[in-house]
Amino acid sequence: MSMIEKLLALFSSSEEYSLRQRMLTRTALFMCTVLAILSVGVWHYANTSADYSYDRLLSSASVTMLDGINVAKNQVHIDLPYSGFEILQLAPDDKIYYAIYGPNADFLSGYSDLPVKLTDQKTDLMEPHYVLHTYKGKKVRFIVRQKRLSERSVAGNVTIILGQTTLARDTQMRDTLYAALTTLMVVMGTALLVMWIAINRALSPLNWLSSQLNTQSAMDKQNLPTTKMLEVAPLTQAINDYRQQWLSALAAMRDFIADASHQIRTAQATTKAQLEIALTSDNEQIDKNTINEIYKDHTKLTRLTNQLLAHATIVHRGDRQTFSVLAMQKILQDVITQAVRDYAHMDIEFEYVPPLQEVEILGDELVLKEALRNVIDNAVQHGSHTLNTSAIIRISLHHRQENHQVWVEDNGPGIPENMMNKALERFVKVGSNTQGSGLGLAIAQSAALTHRGQLSLSKSELGGLAVCFSFPHITDANDV
Amino acid sequence: MFRIAFACYLIFSTLPLIAQESVLRLYSATDISAIRPLLHEFETLNPEVTILYREFNTQELYDELLDPTLPPPDVVISSASDLQVKLVNDGFAQPIEDVPDVSSHQPWAQWSNELFGFTYEPIVFVYNKEAFHNRSIPHTHEALAEQLREQAKFYQGRIGTYDAASSGLGYLVASQDEVTFSLTGRLQESLGRARADIHCCTSLLLTRLTTGDLVFGYNLLGSYAMAKAMNNEHIGVIVPEDYALVIVRSAFVHRDAMEAELAADFIAYLRSSAGQKTIANNTALMPLDRTLGSHNDPENQLNSSTNFHPIRLGPELLLYLDQHKQTQFLNSWSQALGD
Numbered sequence: 009m010s011m012i013e014k015l016l017a018l019f020s021s022s023e024e025y026s027l028r029q030r031m032l033t034r035t036a037l038f039m040c041t042v043l044a045i046l047s048v049g050v051w052h053y054a055n056t057s058a059d060y061s062y063d064r065l066l067s068s069a070s071v072t073m074l075d076g077i078n079v080a081k082n083q084v085h086i087d088l089p090y091s092g093f094e095i096l097q098l099a100p101d102d103k104i105y106y107a108i109y110g111p112n113a114d115f116l117s118g119y120s121d122l123p124v125k126l127t128d129q130k131t132d133l134m135e136p137h138y139v140l141h142t143y144k145g146k147k148v149r150f151i152v153r154q155k156r157l158s159e160r161s162v163a164g165n166v167t168i169i170l171g172q173t174t175l176a177r178d179t180q181m182r183d184t185l186y187a188a189l190t191t192l193m194v195v196m197g198t199a200l201l202v203m204w205i206a207i208n209r210a211l212s213p214l215n216w217l218s219s220q221l222n223t224q225s226a227m228d229k230q231n232l233p234t235t236k237m238l239e240v241a242p243l244t245q246a247i248n249d250y251r252q253q254w255l256s257a258l259a260a261m262r263d264f265i266a267d268a269s270h271q272i273r274t275a276q277a278t279t280k281a282q283l284e285i286a287l288t289s290d291n292e293q294i295d296k297n298t299i300n301e302i303y304k305d306h307t308k309l310t311r312l313t314n315q316l317l318a319h320a321t322i323v324h325r326g327d328r329q330t331f332s333v334l335a336m337q338k339i340l341q342d343v344i345t346q347a348v349r350d351y352a353h354m355d356i357e358f359e360y361v362p363p364l365q366e367v368e369i370l371g372d373e374l375v376l377k378e379a380l381r382n383v384i385d386n387a388v389q390h391g392s393h394t395l396n397t398s399a400i401i402r403i404s405l406h407h408r409q410e411n412h413q414v415w416v417e418d419n420g421p422g423i424p425e426n427m428m429n430k431a432l433e434r435f436v437k438v439g440s441n442t443q444g445s446g447l448g449l450a451i452a453q454s455a456a457l458t459h460r461g462q463l464s465l466s467k468s469e470l471g472g473l474a475v476c477f478s479f480p481h482i483t484d485a486n487d488v
Numbered sequence: 489m490f491r492i493a494f495a496c497y498l499i500f501s502t503l504p505l506i507a508q509e510s511v512l513r514l515y516s517a518t519d520i521s522a523i524r525p526l527l528h529e530f531e532t533l534n535p536e537v538t539i540l541y542r543e544f545n546t547q548e549l550y551d552e553l554l555d556p557t558l559p560p561p562d563v564v565i566s567s568a569s570d571l572q573v574k575l576v577n578d579g580f581a582q583p584i585e586d587v588p589d590v591s592s593h594q595p596w597a598q599w600s601n602e603l604f605g606f607t608y609e610p611i612v613f614v615y616n617k618e619a620f621h622n623r624s625i626p627h628t629h630e631a632l633a634e635q636l637r638e639q640a641k642f643y644q645g646r647i648g649t650y651d652a653a654s655s656g657l658g659y660l661v662a663s664q665d666e667v668t669f670s671l672t673g674r675l676q677e678s679l680g681r682a683r684a685d686i687h688c689c690t691s692l693l694l695t696r697l698t699t700g701d702l703v704f705g706y707n708l709l710g711s712y713a714m715a716k717a718m719n720n721e722h723i724g725v726i727v728p729e730d731y732a733l734v735i736v737r738s739a740f741v742h743r744d745a746m747e748a749e750l751a752a753d754f755i756a757y758l759r760s761s762a763g764q765k766t767i768a769n770n771t772a773l774m775p776l777d778r779t780l781g782s783h784n785d786p787e788n789q790l791n792s793s794t795n796f797h798p799i800r801l802g803p804e805l806l807l808y809l810d811q812h813k814q815t816q817f818l819n820s821w822s823q824a825l826g827d
Contacts (some may be wrong), residue, residue: 086812090667093804101600103577104803117811144579175600 028207035203039196050188058181059149062099062172063138066151069095070136070170074155077108077168082161084110086117099176105143105150106171111157111164124150124169140174147174213240221247229255268316275309315382315447322375322454331459333482334376336367336405336412343380344403351388354399361404367412369479371459379455380414383475386448387418390473400470411461414477417468428465452477512539512750515553516565517546517656518737519691522712522772523565529766530757537750545688546571546656553580553742560744562751567609567709567737568656570663570805576603577803581740584752588759590776596800597736597776603801605736606758607773610710610796611661613726614694614717619646619703620724628730629669632706636678642703648685648693649706652821655688657735661707663808663817664733664799676824679706684825698722709735714784715772727789734798737773 072092078085096104107118113126123141136153150171232244282302391399406413423431432453456463461479468474520543527539546568566572581602597605626632650658665672687693690712696702698720713725741751757763767773768780
């Protein structure tokens with residue numbers, strides 16, 4: 009057995025292997041083991057059956073010969089019948105040895121030098137027994153059988169020891185063995201052949217799949233052809249789904265790059281135009297207003313670039329799904345603190361409404377912060393800070409039955425209800441403000457979606473826009 | 489009882505002068521005159537071989553092998569199948585391969601791959617032609633028994649047969665008669681009443697038949713009888729019509745043979761078609777191949793519709809060699825023949 013284990017280890021140690029070869033080899037090894045075990049059984053059976061048949065010959069011949077032993081004239085009288093020897097003639101090439109012993113273990117007839125020991129005369133041995141000995145250089149099977157003589161003059165057991173060489177017996181044993189082994193081997197061979205065909209048949213979908221995939225381009229929108237094999241259908245389905253995800257991600261990327269390049273080029277062109285105007289001016293001194301204009305345009309460009317990068321990061325990270333449990337209050341506090349610091353020079357009033365209990369969600373901290381920051385920036389941009397009133401931005405966190413919600417509201421002009429859906433698209437600017445990039449809400453929505461949440465817009469009670477992030481509970485998020 | 493053995497060395501061809509010559513030692517219970525053409529032919533086929541032939545009576549041959557006084561032979565040939573079987577059974581032979589089958593229908597002419605028969609010699613009746621002039625000749629065992637009863641005077645002291653006690657072949661024939669024919673006992677008693685003359689050898693019986701000392705020979709070896717009858721117009725041979733025992737002369741390679749390979753070749757030759765043809769055409773023996781007939785059998789009695797009963801070479805022949813069986817058989821035989 010250790011030999012087989014070593015062989016198996018040898019097979020499994022190599023890094024690349026053929027499934028077909030491995031299965032066939034293991035099946036063949038297994039069958040060889042089975043064959044070896046069965047062979048021992050068959051060998052035993054062949055031996056037993058050969059012994060059984062030829063022992064019967066010996067037995068009946070010895071009975072017949074004992075029939076010829078009687079008592080006559082107060083002596084043991086031996087007149088062996090011809091039939092006894094004729095029975096043994098059924099094993100035609102085998103030699104015959106016999107000896108007859110009288111009641112006092114006295115040798116009467118036959119071969120006096122047989123290697124069989126006489127059993128104790130006193131024990132009444134009614135059942136004959138068989139022994140195998142080597143006599144005159146040959147294997148000889150002996151039977152020892154006794155017969156009781158009960159005359160007044162001669163009383164006791166006469167014993168006949170009858171032996172026959174084992175040529176016919178061995179031949180029959182071999183014939184049985186070979187016949188059985190041949191049958192076994194044919195069965196095993198057939199099984200291996202069937203196995204080979206079955207393995208090839210089972211592996212053929214793999215070949216089919218690879219040929220299908222090879223002939224198609226990776227960018228091909230076409231699905232793999234449907235298969236009737238129930239076991240293969242899930243695989244083609246999975247490959248199709250996988251490819252579709254990949255393709256849509258690619259399409260989104262392409263659109264994004266197109267949009268982003270357009271936006272960046274436009275902004276750069278504006279800045280460049282301003283600079284050219286400033287340079288071509290006849291004045292040696294550059295007008296402060298011009299620089300101011302250039303600065304504004306540059307700020308816009310920087311903001312746009314940052315947002316584009318943020319968006320790309322969010323989309324990218326969302327694909328990787330590396331979420332952890334986050335305490336929302338902490339995140340909100342961080343974001344608000346940052347915003348307050350950044351907008352300290354502006355007249356903006358930040359309100360924070362904390363939740364009644366702890367709120368935890370499963371998510372990506374960086375993405376969430378970026379999204380919230382964008383929404384707050386958005387609110388700042390659109391918020392109204394007229395001369396007599398300051399802008400108000402209210403940030404609130406709610407623990408609801410069905411989800412968690414983060415609200416960001418402002419008191420600006422807001423967005424008309426019919427424009428709200430459009431406002432979530434990239435590079436779409438709604439309203440009179442031209443400073444925005446049109447990316448803020450799109451980033452927020454991407455973030456919400458990657459957290460299996462939603463972003464919804466509504467009218468705020470402050471008068472402006474209300475942006476609501478909703479996130480599922482941790483348990484729900486795990487379920488999906 | 490035992491006749492003095494007439495053993496003689498017979499060396500054929502010139503004495504071995506070349507060192508490579510090999511000597512094939514044959515111990516045989518066969519008349520040298522009957523087997524000589526075979527030996528000559530084998531020597532012609534194998535020029536480097538010299539055959540050393542020693543002739544025995546069947547029983548003497550058996551005794552010699554059991555208790556050797558001479559160097560061991562290479563080949564042992566005898567017509568006493570029972571003694572041959574006994575010798576093979578007791579391990580005096582060695583197996584040999586590639587011995588041709590004379591005919592596929594003769595499994596009885598071979599035992600194992602050690603003992604091989606090569607002749608087919610029926611046991612026959614021989615009669616003196618002058619004595620049976622104008623008399624009906626018995627063609628069956630039953631007819632003979634009847635004639636012995638009815639014409640006791642004619643047969644009185646003038647019927648001869650083998651001595652079962654001193655001749656191995658005689659014992660074999662007598663015992664097989666008992667196995668084969670249910671009326672053997674009665675026939676033996678009739679022979680006893682007719683004061684049958686018993687002898688060890690066919691040749692002596694045949695001589696006495698030709699001279700007219702005997703008028704009828706019972707159970708004689710057909711091969712010798714027919715050969716004699718070919719050259720002698722005084723005797724006729726009858727193959728009994730009810731049944732005829734057939735003696736198969738057999739050979740084996742001795743266990744201690746010096747030239748075992750050559751010995752095997754010799755036995756293969758005996759059973760080859762060349763050997764069988766020589767037996768049929770040139771010797772007093774009769775071939776195992778029954779399609780060949782014999783040149784000594786002009787009436788083609790060998791191929792008549794007689795119930796031939798070849799004595800199978802096999803272990804059942806051991807039965808009559810059992811000490812008790814033999815004693816009993818010889819006792820009853822002697823009693824019947826009335827010594």
